[in-house]
Every structure is written in C-alpha cells, then in structure tokens.
Amino acid sequence: MDTLGVVETKTIASGVKLADEMLKIADVTLVRASTICSGRYLIFVSGKQADVEMAVSHARLTNRLTGNFVISGVSPELVTVLKKRLPIKTEQAIGLVESSTVSAGIAAADIAVKSADISLHRLVTGLGICGKSYFIFSGELAAVEEANNMAKEFLGTNYIESIVLARPEHDVVKAIIGVR
Numbered sequence: 001m002d003t004l005g006v007v008e009t010k011t012i013a014s015g016v017k018l019a020d021e022m023l024k025i026a027d028v029t030l031v032r033a034s035t036i037c038s039g040r041y042l043i044f045v046s047g048k049q050a051d052v053e054m055a056v057s058h059a060r061l062t063n064r065l066t067g068n069f070v071i072s073g074v075s076p077e078l079v080t081v082l083k084k085r086l087p088i089k090t091e092q093a094i095g096l097v098e099s100s101t102v103s104a105g106i107a108a109a110d111i112a113v114k115s116a117d118i119s120l121h122r123l124v125t126g127l128g129i130c131g132k133s134y135f136i137f138s139g140e141l142a143a144v145e146e147a148n149n150m151a152k153e154f155l156g157t158n159y160i161e162s163i164v165l166a167r168p169e170h171d172v173v174k175a176i177i178g179v180r
Contacts, residue, residue: 003052004031004074004110007043007059008067008103008126015041018062022055032082036126040066042102044082046074066131067103075113078106081120081135093144094173097151097162098134102126104158105133111154112137112147121177132160136176141166 005028009015012035019033022043028051031044045055049072056070071078097112099105102125113120118139125133137147141164148162165172 002073003047003049004071004079004106005043005045005052005056005059006067006069006071006103006106007045007056007065008036008101009041009043009062010039010064010066012039012041014062014064015043018059018064019043022059025058026051026055028052028055031079034127036102036131037129038131040102040126040131042126046079067101069103069107071107071110075110075120077113077120078110078123081109081123082106082125092139092167093141094136094138094165094168094176095144095148095162096134096136096176097148097155098132098160099155100132100158100160102131102133104155105135108151108154108158109135109137112151115150116143116147118143118147 022045028045028047031046033043036042052070056068109123118137120137122136144164148164152159152162
C-alpha cells in the first residue's frame with residue numbers, strides 16, 4: 001500500500017453505502033470501516049495513489065462528509081498503529097495530540113511520523129470520544145516537540161490540545177497506551 005484514503009461521513013447509513021461505492025468504483029482495499037461517535041462513519045481505503053484518489057473523489061461528490069484526506073506515501077507505522085497499539089520502546093518523552101475530527105487527526109499523525117524521529121504508539125479514532133481523535137508518540141524530547149509542533153500547525157482549526165511529557169511516569173505510560 002502506498003496511499004491511504006480516509007473518509008468520514010455524517011451518518012452511518014450513508015457511510016456504509018459510500019464504502020460499497022468506493023470499492024466498486026476503484027481498485028482499493030478496505031482497511032477498516034466502522035461507526036464512530038455522534039453517529040458518524042469512518043472509512044479507510046488503501047491502494048495505488050490513482051485508485052485511492054478516484055475513490056475519495058467519488059466520496060467528495062456527496063454532501064454527507066465531515067472530513068476526507070488522501071495520504072500519499074503513507075507511513076507504514078501509521079498503517080500498523082491503525083490496526084493495533086504498539087508498546088513504547090523509549091520513555092525519553094511522550095507526546096499526545098488531540099484533533100476535533102478523525103480524518104484530520106489521522107493525517108496529522110502521518111505528518112508527525114514523517115517530520116521527526118518518533119515512534120507512533122496509539123491512534124484513537126472517534127469511538128467513545130464524540131468523534132474526535134488523538135494519537136500518542138514517543139522519542140527523544142526534541143523530536144517529540146518537533147512532531148507535536150508539526151501536527152499542531154497542520155491541524156489548524158481542527159487542533160484541540162496537545163502535550164509533551166519529558167520522562168513520563170511508568171504508570172502514566174501504562175494507562176495511556178494500555179500495553180507495556
């Protein structure tokens with residue numbers, strides 16, 4: 001996979017229909033599709049850039065979207081963390097960035113991973129947090145600060161809040177990541 005398409009719809013029914021249409025219109029793979037809070041629906045598709053662009057362009061024709069992104073050259077780390085939580089290898093510093101939408105949060109996580117020498121550990125997308133998203137990453141303090149700043153700048157009006165913790169307490173790491 002070299003490209004990831006992210007589509008966030010206003011309703012569940014329109015999301016399910018749109019996921020079906022996207023898979024029929026282009027040669028893309030459904031990475032994940034699920035409900036998120038506030039009755040919205042989230043779709044991740046992957047494939048070659050032209051195919052993902054075609055699928056997401058089709059989705060943009062509807063007025064039922066709350067967000068959408070096409071991420072070319074997607075970080076393999078982002079794809080891995082979309083599927084599961086990863087243990088933290090370093091406790092030098094941890095960052096957490098919170099976004100008002102899922103689609104913008106996913107794109108910001110990809111920007112963060114590509115902009116600094118950090119490891120992405122968790123990406124929470126909408127479920128149980130009113131359609132918001134957040135991601136957690138770690139690395140050397142300067143790298144975590146750089147990734148945090150790049151994500152914040154990218155998010156613009158979708159930015160809610162972020163933190164950088166230098167040498168976080170073990171129990172805090174355990175609580176926010178859930179694995180160790």
